[in-house]
Amino acid sequence: MNPTAFASDPVAAYLFVATMGAVTGSFLSMLVYRLPIILKRQWDRDCREALALPPPEKAETFNIAWPASHCPKCQAPLKIRDNIPLFGFLLLRGRCRHCAAPIPRQYFLIEALTTLAAIVSVAHFGLTPRGAAAFLLSAALIALTFIDMREQILPDVITLPFLWLGLLLNRGDLYASLGSAVLGAALAYLFLWLVFHAFRLATGKEGMGHGDFKLFALAGAWLGWQLLPLILLFASLAGALYGGALILTRRLTRATPMPFGPFLCAATWLALFYGWPLMALYLRSAHG
Ligand SMILES: [Zn+2]
Known part of the structure; x- marks a missing residue:
């Protein structure tokens, strides 16, 4: 999107920016939860190697992309519409569709803050x-x-x-x-x-x-x-x-x-x- 389009249709432009922010926020909320687990597993492996201990038992694959988003309590995978940034949480009213366990509000908070940050960044510095x-x-x-x-x-x-x-x-x-x-x-x-x-x-x-x-x-x-x-x-x-x-x-x-x-x-x-x-x-x- 170029700055001229931004000037001619600011509403559409801000909707675009907010969407980018929400999608990024969705990624961040996943990262905040998964990155520490990935790092701790790595540190565990490194420590065992340094101490010449046997490697940890082969754990299930866990990285940024795998497994797909699921309920932390009942492990039920999220439907695509539940995964929509911001709205997924609101549609589910903050509870799992299957077991009604509360979904941590932190996910919603991270998505909302990132959306806000996208809007503030563009409002302040423009699409530059x-x-x-x-x-x-x-x-x-x-x-x-x-x-x-x-x-x-x-x-x-x-x-x-x-x-x-x-x-x-x-x-x-x-x-x-x-x-x-x-x-x-x-x-x-x-x-x-x-x-x-x-x-x-x-x-x-x-x-x-x-x-x-x-x-x-x-x-x-x-x-x-x-x-x-x-x-x-x-x-x-x-x-x-x-x-x-x-x-x-x-x-x-x-x-x-x-x-x-x-x-x-x-x-x-x-x-x-x-x-x-x-x-x-x-x-x-x-x-x-
Ligand atoms: Zn559940």
Whole structure:
């Protein structure tokens, strides 16, 4: 679709964009559930190999495409109409057609957020390379957020390719100059690495995982070093507020680890769209 068609029929264009978003969201909701299982099986095999243990019993094939979508409780395969992004969940009213087991609301949430991200990306940047790349980054951040919430991991297979992609895109100054992007990736990683080791030396505890360093480096690679303080500030504030609220409502104790990744993702997403306007606002108020 070219920008002229977009201008002449915005409703059709946004319907197209929303559909793309919903379909991508459907893929992401599957990825969030399957990728950690695939990775854990791989780690299991690697560990056994390193320890010279017998390989695990031959398990049934499990990958991104196999087996087909099914009810997690009764294993009944989903009908095609149940598999339609967003509407499938609504048509079934969130329950399996066969055993009425509730379908996790997370699937619907991921599809809805991805649809929204597609619309926001195009509304903000237009049907341009910047708009398309913004949606791609949004999709990665959504997947990382939900995987980190579920499993407390930020898989390298997502963070590292997207870090490189950010640097490549900024060869054409897509969101930042290449120099700023390279510096951003390196400084972001180094900064969290230093914080991690300082915290560990001071308290004997590990405050975050190495995935957080890579995720922050990804943010630097896409948005440049200038927005890193803003991203870190937002992520820490949001994390502190959320953690504080959970402690107050006694759903979390101080000792329970809380993943930092989702907050870094949310802050990076915000900075992608509003980073520079927010910086300008801050600088203006700082200079009175
Ligand atoms: Zn079922």
